[in-house]
Amino acid sequence: SQWGEENLQALSIQEGEDVTMNCSYKTYTTVVQWYRQKSGKGPALIILIRSNEREKRSGRLRATLDTSSQSSSLSITGTLATDTAVYFCATDSVSGSFNKLTFGAGTRLAVCP
Amino acid sequence: GGIITQTPKFLIGQEGQKLTLKCQQNFNHDTMYWYRQDSGKGLRLIYYSITENDLQKGDLSEGYDASREKKSSFSLTVTSAQKNEMAVFLCASRRDSAETLYFGSGTRLTVL
Secondary structure (H helix, E strand, O other), X not given: OEOOOOXXXXXXXXXXXXXXXXXXXXXXXXXXXXXXXXXXXXXXXXXXXEOOOOEEEEOOEEEEEEOOXXXXXXXXXXXXXXXXXXXXXXXXXXXXXXXXXXXXXXEEEEEEO | OOXXXXXXXXXXXXXXXXXXXXXXXXXXXXXXXXXXXXXXXXXXXXXXXXXXXXXXXXXXXXXXXXXXXXXXXXXXXXXXXXXHHOEEEEEEEEOOOOOOOEEOOOEEEEEO
């Protein structure tokens, strides 16, 4: 899983496989966001899950959230080579401010064709 | 749609030099951010600004200054570049009370 000062994790899989990435966060949040960063680009939001949702789907993406264990997961089914990227989870600060978003260390996913 | 433009894309400086990174957004967003991304690490917040002329320190503000003279622009100054701060600097913005952050493509800093 990824958070804070931990080092970025790396996964390498074959195209067509399914993959799950985990994220554990340290402070209360009302929403977990998952961002994808492709090489040479800034991160971009791919899916967002709120504290009152246990699961959220968007195409081949599925996010889960367990507020009791402060953990979230992102699954990608039927991966494509174009899914190769770094994936970050992010949460808003415990103060409830929408102004500060804290990112995990990320998971570097390589999907081999 | 909108875009966040960061300049320059690559910045090479000498140790001890003062260096400025610029960011412009045309989303008309209220809040803007500067993050630092070190190789193999997550994004760490340097400064953010919730409106024009507002500045808030993040977790990594020491050694940096920021300026938000206009709503659309947010600049970051490395006050004295050090070799251990070679990294990618990412600018981002979002609408006040909204959740999604929009990022620029980054400025890669190299210190010789």
